Amino acid sequence: MMLQRRDCLGWLASLGLAAHCPAFADAEQAQTAIRALTGDAQIQSGRVLLDIPPLIENGNTVVMTVQIESPMTAHDYVHSVHVLAEGNPLPHILSAYFTPRSGRAHIVSRIRLAENQRIWAIAQMSNGSYWRTFADTLVTTSACTEER
């Protein structure tokens, strides 16, 4: 049987432990955050590469690479890319804003992941179109919530 987070939280609540846990975002909240960025525009799949290890031992620092296919010329370049998480306390991770002088739409950063979840990368091109991809991860040690 797969152990669902909801069940765990239920048990924790019955033990009076849930007060310690911040409310996690869920898939719906992440989609709402994506919609807030894109409005009613259609989001197409592809052109974005999101590289996150599928199995993560420590969610406190996870190396993430985002790359978007684009010629990066003055009239055809990547305007921005937004990275959002479905299972962190808040969905937003980071946004990067490129220019034609970036040469390439490619960033590397280190992020936090609170639990097993899906990460989305949404790119906006200079012509206003949106492209997306996702990566699924399994996280052994959670970030964000541990006590000091």
Place this chain on the structure above:
Amino acid sequence: MTLPLRTLVTVPPQASRGQIIWIRALAQHPMENGFRHNENGQRISRNLLTDFVCQYNGVEVFRAKLHTGVAANPLIEFTTVATESGELVFEWRDGQGQSAWAQARMEVV
């Protein structure tokens, strides 16, 4: 006001014109997300670097917005095209409007 942050940027000292170069920018900062508690059970208040900007001879070439999901001591690696010799200036801004700066010089041949 200037933030007392340790910052480290890696820019190639020399590049050929038109070459795409990698830049690494690292700042020493806890990126406290406001969800953690200290040993007394009190919530540790949020303290984040929220903005990062890179200017190349005064022109903005890259910008990033950082949120709670960015790890402590945020690392940002990105690219830019080497167009002319000059200064690259990096700015990190926190949620209180304070900034830290770093700069690097690159010769383009």
